[in-house]
Amino acid sequence: MAIRPWHAAGIILAVGFLGRAPSAAAQGIRPVPPHPPHPKATAESIAKGKALFSGTCANCHGIDGSGANGPNIQGAARALGPEGLYSTISVGVMGSGMPSFSGLGADKIWPIIDYVTSLGNHGGETIEGDPARGEKLYASNGCASCHMVNGQGSDRGPDLSSIGALRSDIFLKSELQDPGANLPVGGSSLLERTPYSNYVMYHVVLADGKEVTGMRVNEDSFTLQLQDAQGHIVSVDKIKARKIEVLPGKSFMPSYQGKLSDEQLNDLVAYLSSLEGAQ
Ligand code: HEC
Numbered sequence: 038m039a040i041r042p043w044h045a046a047g048i049i050l051a052v053g054f055l056g057r058a059p060s061a062a063a064q065g066i067r068p069v070p071p072h073p074p075h076p077k078a079t080a081e082s083i084a085k086g087k088a089l090f091s092g093t094c095a096n097c098h099g100i101d102g103s104g105a106n107g108p109n110i111q112g113a114a115r116a117l118g119p120e121g122l123y124s125t126i127s128v129g130v131m132g133s134g135m136p137s138f139s140g141l142g143a144d145k146i147w148p149i150i151d152y153v154t155s156l157g158n159h160g161g162e163t164i165e166g167d168p169a170r171g172e173k174l175y176a177s178n179g180c181a182s183c184h185m186v187n188g189q190g191s192d193r194g195p196d197l198s199s200i201g202a203l204r205s206d207i208f209l210k211s212e213l214q215d216p217g218a219n220l221p222v223g224g225s226s227l228l229e230r231t232p233y234s235n236y237v238m239y240h241v242v243l244a245d246g247k248e249v250t251g252m253r254v255n256e257d258s259f260t261l262q263l264q265d266a267q268g269h270i271v272s273v274d275k276i277k278a279r280k281i282e283v284l285p286g287k288s289f290m291p292s293y294q295g296k297l298s299d300e301q302l303n304d305l306v307a308y309l310s311s312l313e314g315a316q
């Protein structure tokens with residue numbers, strides 16, 4: 038597994054330092070630039086922020102904010118609030134590896150903040166729904182064929198037993214509509230280390246031209262084992278395969294957008310949000 042986040046991060050670090058090197062000490066702490074107020078977070082702003090975060094921040098903080106070369110920032114929104122995040126991102130943290138991103142501008146910094154805020158269950162908007170109806174939908178939509186809740190179900194996807202304590206409602210809803218929120222979206226962040234690297238999808242063209250798309254379940258130097266959508270395990274000879282590529286941001290989880298009504302999605306979110314159990 039070629040997961041070496043520090044390589045890419047070294048480059049970003051160097052750029053960050055060059056960008057502010059000559060005058061940082063002379064100027065003292067940079068003032069926070071004037072900026073427009075925070076627009077309301079939406080599924081779109083979170084998705085936009087995720088793409089920006091993936092390219093700009095994930096090498097140091099991990100795509101899910103759980104930390105890589107930099108610290109875990111999943112609790113940063115609660116500690117700093119939106120304005121505090123704005124100043125951390127635009128000014129940077131003097132004397133640390135956290136560069137200034139003032140060049141991004143408010144139209145990019147606010148979506149990044151919406152994404153960072155969505156990573157923790159705090160500060161976000163709550164979604165009204167009926168958790169009891171949501172639990173029934175969870176059972177009737179095959180969620181347990183991939184997820185565990187309190188030891189029941191399957192471990193093809195992440196354990197959801199305490200997902201309500203970890204994720205905001207808006208994050209949960211966007212995950213059901215457009216799965217893959219935790220997965221690297223592309224570029225160098227693919228190399229990045231996160232617990233979700235396990236769920237990365239591959240597309241392979243075998244020696245005989247047959248194509249397989251699936252989630253990696255196992256890998257060693259010579260073989261890659263993929264599980265396809267039907268649950269079959271395909272073992273790929275890495276040397277003979279014609280092509281092996283990662284599908285950035287693509288999840289094994291189906292989208293429930295259009296399959297469930299908005300009200301049903303809200304009920305599911307209410308159920309997931311209620312799962313705060315210790316594991
Ligand atoms: C080159 C590595 C690097 C990059 C790139 C980077 N950070 Fe950081 N970040 C750090 C480090 C190191 C710290 C810890 C600073 C300190 O010592 O307080 C930090 C701190 C933070 C904090 C403050 C955490 C707290 O609780 O005080 C936030 C929020 C944050 N970063 C967000 C971001 C965002 C958003 C981006 C992308 C726009 C980003 N960072 C890009 C390295 C990085």
Ligand code: HEC
Pocket residue numbers: 174175178179180181182183184193194195197200204209212213216217218219220233236288289290291293305309
């Ligand atoms: C075919 C397997 C599969 C099915 C069915 C499935 N999921 Fe997932 N789910 C995954 C995988 C893999 C991930 C991790 C990658 C990602 O974030 O998309 C995931 C991620 C999630 C996450 C985000 C977890 C986190 O740690 O942030 C939630 C919430 C979730 N699923 C809920 C559901 C619900 C509710 C259902 C049923 C309506 C469902 N899933 C059905 C495979 C599945």
